[in-house]
Every structure is written in C-alpha cells, then in structure tokens.
Amino acid sequence: MTEIHRTLTDLQILIVRALRLSLRNVDGLITALMLPPMLMFVFVYFFGGAIHTGGRYIDFVVPGVLLVCVGFGAGTTAVSVANDLSGAIVDRLRSMDVRGESLIAGHVVASVVRNLVSAALAVTIAFAIGYHSHADAAHWLAAVALLTLFVLAISWFAAAIGILVRSPEAAQGITFVVSFLPYPSSAFVPVSTMPSWLRPFAANQPVSQVVDAIRALLAGGSGAGGVGSTAWHSIAWSAGILVVSVVLAGTLFARRSG
Amino acid sequence: MTHDCAIEADGLRKRYGQTTVLDGLDLRVSRASVMALLGPNGAGKTTAVRLLTTLTTPDGGRATVAGHDVVADPASVRRAISLTGQYAALDELQTGSENLRMIGGLAGLSARAARARAAELLERFDLVAAGGRRVGTYSGGMRRRLDLAASLVRPVEVLFLDEPTTGLDPRSRIRMWELVAELRAGGTTVLLTTQHLEEADRLADRITVIDAGRVVAEGTATELKRRAADHRLELIATSPDAYMQLATLAGELAVAADPAALRLGVACDGGAAAVRGRLDELDPERTLIDRFELVGASLDDVFLDLTAKPTPTGEPSDD
Numbered sequence: 019m020t021e022i023h024r025t026l027t028d029l030q031i032l033i034v035r036a037l038r039l040s041l042r043n044v045d046g047l048i049t050a051l052m053l054p055p056m057l058m059f060v061f062v063y064f065f066g067g068a069i070h071t072g073g074r075y076i077d078f079v080v081p082g083v084l085l086v087c088v089g090f091g092a093g094t095t096a097v098s099v100a101n102d103l104s105g106a107i108v109d110r111l112r113s114m115d116v117r118g119e120s121l122i123a124g125h126v127v128a129s130v131v132r133n134l135v136s137a138a139l140a141v142t143i144a145f146a147i148g149y150h151s152h153a154d155a156a157h158w159l160a161a162v163a164l165l166t167l168f169v170l171a172i173s174w175f176a177a178a179i180g181i182l183v184r185s186p187e188a189a190q191g192i193t194f195v196v197s198f199l200p201y202p203s204s205a206f207v208p209v210s211t212m213p214s215w216l217r218p219f220a221a222n223q224p225v226s227q228v229v230d231a232i233r234a235l236l237a238g239g240s241g242a243g244g245v246g247s248t249a250w251h252s253i254a255w256s257a258g259i260l261v262v263s264v265v266l267a268g269t270l271f272a273r274r275s276g
Numbered sequence: 277m278t279h280d281c282a283i284e285a286d287g288l289r290k291r292y293g294q295t296t297v298l299d300g301l302d303l304r305v306s307r308a309s310v311m312a313l314l315g316p317n318g319a320g321k322t323t324a325v326r327l328l329t330t331l332t333t334p335d336g337g338r339a340t341v342a343g344h345d346v347v348a349d350p351a352s353v354r355r356a357i358s359l360t361g362q363y364a365a366l367d368e369l370q371t372g373s374e375n376l377r378m379i380g381g382l383a384g385l386s387a388r389a390a391r392a393r394a395a396e397l398l399e400r401f402d403l404v405a406a407g408g409r410r411v412g413t414y415s416g417g418m419r420r421r422l423d424l425a426a427s428l429v430r431p432v433e434v435l436f437l438d439e440p441t442t443g444l445d446p447r448s449r450i451r452m453w454e455l456v457a458e459l460r461a462g463g464t465t466v467l468l469t470t471q472h473l474e475e476a477d478r479l480a481d482r483i484t485v486i487d488a489g490r491v492v493a494e495g496t497a498t499e500l501k502r503r504a505a506d507h508r509l510e511l512i513a514t515s516p517d518a519y520m521q522l523a524t525l526a527g528e529l530a531v532a533a534d535p536a537a538l539r540l541g542v543a544c545d546g547g548a549a550a551v552r553g554r555l556d557e558l559d560p561e562r563t564l565i566d567r568f569e570l571v572g573a574s575l576d577d578v579f580l581d582l583t584a585k586p587t588p589t590g591e592p593s594d595d
Contacts, residue, residue: 024384027381027384028381028382031378031381031382032382035367035370035378038369038370038374039367039369039370042369042370042410043369105363105365106361106362106363106364106365107365107366107367109326109329109331109359109361109365110359110361110365110379110426111382112330112331112354113329113330113331113354113357113358113359114354114358114379114382114383115350115351115354115355116382
C-alpha cells in the first residue's frame with residue numbers, strides 16, 4: 019500500500035468517525051439544527067420590523083443569518099479538536115503512525131458538512147417564510163461555492179484554535195469571537211448606518227465581503243456595486259484565512275507533539 | 277546491538293523546562309518477556325514510555341525498540357508496537373465494535389477484515405454483549421479491556437501498557453493480569469509501568485525500579501527482595517517522644533515509618549542475636565520500645581528502600 023493511498027484511507031476513516039461523532043453529539047447537533055430557524059425568526063420577525071434597508075428585510079438578511087450559523091458551528095469544531103488532543107486518542111493514533119493532519123482534516127470535513135446542512139436548513143426556512151431570490155442556477159452555485167470556501171476556511175481556523183488551547187472550554191470561549199464577527203459587518207444592517215469610525219472595519223472585514231458577495235449573487239447578480247469585486251475579495255479573504263489556518267494548525271500540532 | 281533484546285535504551289534523557297524527568301535511563305528487555313517499570317509518581321515512567329513509543333524525542337541517549345532506532349526510524353518502531361496509555365484512547369460516542377473497527381482500518385485492515393477482527397477481540401475480552409453499546413456506558417474495567425483489545429487489533433512485537441490497572445476494582449485488576457499473562461504466553465514482549473509491587477511481582481519476569489528519572493535497581497522479584505534486608509524489625513514506641521528518640525537513633529537503619537502508629541521499621545537479619553542486639557542498641561534504657569514484631573521482607577520494603585528516603589521524623593510523603 020502506498021503512502022498516499024494509506025493517508026487517504028486514514029482520512030476517509032477519520033471523516034466517517036467525525037461525522038458519526040457529530041451526529042451523536044447532542045450539543046453540537048442542537049446548535050446545528052436549532053440555530054438556523056431561531057436566528058431566522060429573530061431577525062425577520064423580532065428585529066426586522068425596525069430595520070430599514072431600502073427593500074424587504076428578509077431578502078437582505080438571509081446571507082447574514084447563514085454566516086452566523088457558520089460561526090457558531092466553528093465553535094463545535096474547535097471543541098471537538100481540543101477534546102481529541104486533550105485525550106489519549108491522539109497518542110494512540112500517533113503511535114500507530116497515523117498522520118495528525120488526517121485527524122484534524124477529518125474534523126474539518128465533518129465541520130464543513132455540518133455547517134452546510136445548517137445553512138441549507140436556514141435557506142429552506144427562509145423560503146418558507148417569504149424569502150424571494152432572483153438568482154438563477156449559476157448564481158446559486160456560485161453562492162454555495164463562496165459559502166463553502168468560507169466554511170472550509172473558518173473550520174480550519176477553528177481546528178487551529180482547538181489545537182492551540184489546552185481545554186475544550188477555552189476553545190469554545192475563543193471561537194465566540196468568530197460568532198461575534200457578523201455583527202459589526204454588513205450582515206444585518208447596511209454599513210452606512212454605523213458610526214464613521216466603525217465603517218472602515220465593518221465594510222472591509224471578511225464577513226462583510228462574503229455577505230455582500232452572496233447577497234449580490236442571490237439578488238440575481240444585480241445588488242449594489244454588482245458581484246465582481248466583492249466576490250473576489252471574498253475569495254481572497256477565505257483563501258487567506260484557509261492557508262494561514264492550515265499552516266498554523268500544522269505548526270501547532272507539530273509543536274504540541276515535541 | 278543484540279537481537280534478543282526487544283527494547284534497549286542507553287542513557288535516555290528528557291527535560292521539560294527546568295525539570296529533568298529522565299536522567300540517563302538504561303533499560304534492557306528481552307524478547308517475549310514482561311518487564312515492569314516500577315516507580316513512584318513522577319519517577320519518569322510515563323515519559324520513558326512516551327520516548328520508547330516515539331511520542332516524544334529524547335534530549336540525549338539512544339533507544340531501539342524491536343531493533344529500530346526510536347529517533348532515526350520512528351515509522352518502523354510504530355509498525356512494531358502498540359500502546360495502551362494510562363487513559364483509555366476510545367471514543368465514548370462510538371460503540372465498542374465501532375472503536376475497534378476504526379482502529380483496525382487505521383492499522384491497515386480492510387473493512388471486512390477489521391469487522392472480523394473486532395468480533396474476535398470482543399469475544400476474547402468478554403465484551404460481546406457490550407460490543408454494540410456506546411463506550412460512554414462502559415465501566416472502568418470494560419474500558420480498559422476494550423483499550424487493550426484496540427492495541428491488539430494488529431499483531432505487535434512489543435506492547436506498552438502504562439499503568440494498566442490504575443483505578444480498577446480488584447476483580448477487573450485480576451482479569452487484566454490474566455490477560456497480560458496470556459499475552460506473555462503468546463510470545464508478546466510487554467513493558468508495563470506500575471506503582472504496585474504486587475502487580476510487578478505477579479506479572480513481570482524482571483523489574484526495573486526507577487526513581488527521579490534513573491534506574492535504582494533491576495532484577496527478578498526474588499533478586500530484588502534478596503537485596504533488601506531479609507527481615508525487618510517493627511518497633512512500636514511507648515510514646516510520641518520515645519518514637520522521635522528511636523527515629524533519631526535509628527537514622528539510616530530505618531526502612532519504614534508510621535509515626536501515627538508509633539511504628540518504626542529497622543533493617544535486621546532476623547536472628548535472635550541480631551534482634552536482641554538491635555533492641556539494646558536502640559533502647560539501652562528499655563523505656564522507648566513497647567513491643568516489636570519481626571516481619572519478612574516484601575517487595576514493598578525493597579521499593580521504599582530503593583526509591584524513597586525514609587522520613588521517620590515526619591509524615592511519610594505519599595506521592
């Protein structure tokens with residue numbers, strides 16, 4: 019058996035494991051399944067009446083809700099990774115010559131699947147309560163691709179946090195920052211309504227780029243300023259976070275094992 | 277390098293920050309034998325296991341396991357060994373059978389072979405009924421058995437067991453001992469760590485006693501017992517004051533101490549003349565010693581003798 023074949027087999031086994039653990043982890047499952055409907059109701063029915071964005075608020079807010087769901091999902095991923103690394107399982111796998119990257123990648127893939135299911139649920143509920151999209155199949159595909167890339171990046175980032183901190187509790191605490199990031203962004207209100215000192219950050223941070231791009235795509239490619247530049251910015255941010263997180267995760271894992 | 281040695285370590289050193297955990301550890305374990313690494317908490321047992329299983333690298337010295345150098349060729353070492361750590365390396369949210377099948381797959385078995393092997397191991401470790409239940413519902417003894425089973429999914433030359441019975445009830449401990457004895461009978465080399473002399477005495481062909489990161493004694497249980505005083509004279513003092521005087525007089529002779537019970541154990545060969553001599557030597561006025569008992573040496577005496585400085589005038593440190 020070649021080295022690559024073995025690594026792929028290990029990866030497949032560890033992905034199945036992480037997905038199985040996800041399905042049986044009640045906390046994570048509740049977060050993944052309950053959060054989308056709750057957030058959708060909160061923003062559309064509770065806050066939506068008071069927020070004016072120049073159109074129907076539900077059409078504005080859907081991408082933002084997707085990103086909040088994804089942020090919370092990252093917390094679950096960081097905790098799973100921290101759990102594995104604080105336990106004995108990582109020693110067993112290393113003593114069996116299983117690459118640590120496979121263990122982490124298993125969690126990341128499970129995280130992407132979990133978060134995309136969560137996002138799909140959020141979109142389904144959005145349609146059920148009156149969301150309209152002018153997007154065609156190509157726009158949807160592009161929106162899904164942008165979201166998937168961002169979810170992948172955030173999942174690797176969460177995994178790196180899980181390796182960095184020693185305890186699952188601390189991992190949960192740090193990923194709170196990720197869950198918070200959609201608020202000072204264009205996710206829920208137009209950036210132009212924010213105080214001037216906050217606007218440069220709010221307009222340019224990664225969540226805003228991803229939200230703006232997805233919003234423009236789901237609006238059928240019209241949207242303010244079109245899709246073009248925000249989509250590229252979104253890809254650049256996600257790719258950047260992804261590369262930094264993968265390198266960071268690898269370095270931290272190697273250092274921990276010294 | 278001699279090929280009848282499954283494990284060979286010379287002068288292994290490891291520091292964590294300012295703390296020297298291993299200070300030149302030497303170890304020889306023959307093939308198909310059981311070696312117990314015996315020592316108090318913090319002696320360096322787990323670190324020794326981590327170095328030999330390639331989980332961490334030494335700061336100095338060298339070691340080979342199954343003929344492969346742990347630093348130069350860790351991949352070959354890993355293919356020849358299995359590790360059962362102090363804490364069960366299992367997923368609580370997976371069933372026993374799922375855990376074993378996962379490990380089997382990672383060990384290179386096909387899905388079908390992994391399933392067959394899992395069934396076989398569940399049978400052998402009395403876990404057939406529990407195989408379909410999540411590990412989270414298992415007792416401590418069942419977890420340890422499953423963890424050991426997971427170590428045996430593929431054939432191994434050298435098995436490392438880090439404190440295999442810590443935290444187990446007596447029945448589970450005895451079952452674990454039987455399993456280790458079966459492995460030895462099957463020709464597996466086993467290195468186990470323990471703080472329990474009874475365990476080392478019962479399971480191991482040879483015992484290496486370590487303390488503060490170095491070897492303080494090595495031999496069979498019988499050889500080690502012979503090294504300590506054959507007998508120990510247990511003196512029961514008449515009062516706490518008398519106890520203190522006795523402890524001071526006995527000095528280096530003291531091999532065991534229990535200040536609360538006013539008991540002080542001193543080395544003695546057990547002959548009538550020797551007993552009389554010791555009593556007179558330590559209590560010429562015949563006022564300090566109330567009663568005495570003559571006790572045959574146990575491995576405990578050897579252990580205390582070799583690892584801990586007796587603390588006859590204070591509380592014995594129990595860590």
